Amino acid sequence: MKPYILYLIDFSASAKGFGAPGDDCCADVVVVGAGVARAALAHTLAKDGRRVHVIERDFTEPDRIVGELLQPGGYLKLIELGLQDCVEEIDAQRVLGYALYKDGKNTRLSYPLEKFHSNVAGRSFHNGRFIMRMREKISTLPNVRLEQGTVTSLIEENGTVRSIHYKNTAGEELEAFAPLTIVCDAFFSNLRRSLCNPKVDVPSHFVGLVLENCDLPLANHGHVILADPSPILFYPISSTEVRRLVDVPGQKLPSVANGEMAK
Incomplete structure (x- = not known):
């Protein structure tokens, strides 16, 4: 199973409002991906009043062998975050x-x-069913925008990540700004390679x-x-x-x- 890494990157832009896709500075936080950690974080930030723009490559139900067994501590954390119903109705x-x-x-x-x-x-389940329940949960929050797209690059200016480039489902190249972006990605990620030079051993x-x-x-x-x-x-x-x-x-x-x- 692949380990995951979390990057917190300060953007130089300031948020102005939660506008239409492609608008500059339309969110307080951009979250790249809508997996377990990212969906939970998007939910928590949105409940705290932040405007969250989630860009996910594929919203179909994933079929993976990772993240299928949640330890009791993880279940207690779901309760703390108000996400415990995400393990219900999935035959967990x-x-x-x-x-x-x-x-x-x-x-x-x-x-x-x-x-x-x-x-x-603990709870064990199909990982994809759990993720779909979490995505459904965050989609009900008015200050979360879910958008399907592929993030292609992080744009830097004077040593600071200024924005991200991504391609939407229509093939349009767009740019997203926010004071903070969060990338939680596997160690084979191209975004990870743009930030550091990890030594990958399999x-x-x-x-x-x-x-x-x-x-x-x-x-x-x-x-x-x-x-x-x-x-x-x-x-x-x-x-x-x-x-x-x-x-x-x-x-x-x-x-x-x-x-x-x-x-």
Whole structure:
């Protein structure tokens, strides 16, 4: 799974009003992308009275194997942000702890939830369903503008990021200004490369499978198998599906076409 990085960049422009797409200085904050962290941040800033312009490359439901298991601390943070309903109506599963397996032995590790309300637990789900619920939530706020587009570059002036260039769905090249922009992106991002020179090392890949109607040894638990040569994870993502993640060592992902992946 790819680690994520958050950049906070001060813009030299000042916000003048929340106008039409492409207008200069039409927001207090520009948020690039509408994933989990960015949608939650856009919601929080908007509830605090900021005008937030969210530019997302693709608003269709994503299908990813990352961000599928929310720990209890994450659920408590959703409550704090007023976003706990985003794990409702998506067939999310309660997670109460982990089962750990190694060398023929196993043990159970439960979350210390005794001091919390009975509804507090981990949640596992389809990542895309969760993201769509969060996007739906922020779309109801009057001071949030969601726009589909691809951010192509950060524009600098005298060592300061002044604005961003992006292309909308009509293919128009537009520029967006705000006192602050937030880019929360994967480490293969071109925007990240424009800000720093990260050393990217890929020691392995997580390969995901979905098992249907498969009962795990412990219900409502994640399962960690410390296997040779690398770990394997199992956890429910719906009432009928279990995610299996296999860590495959090596910088190159084995080919599905020639049978290397199956082997």
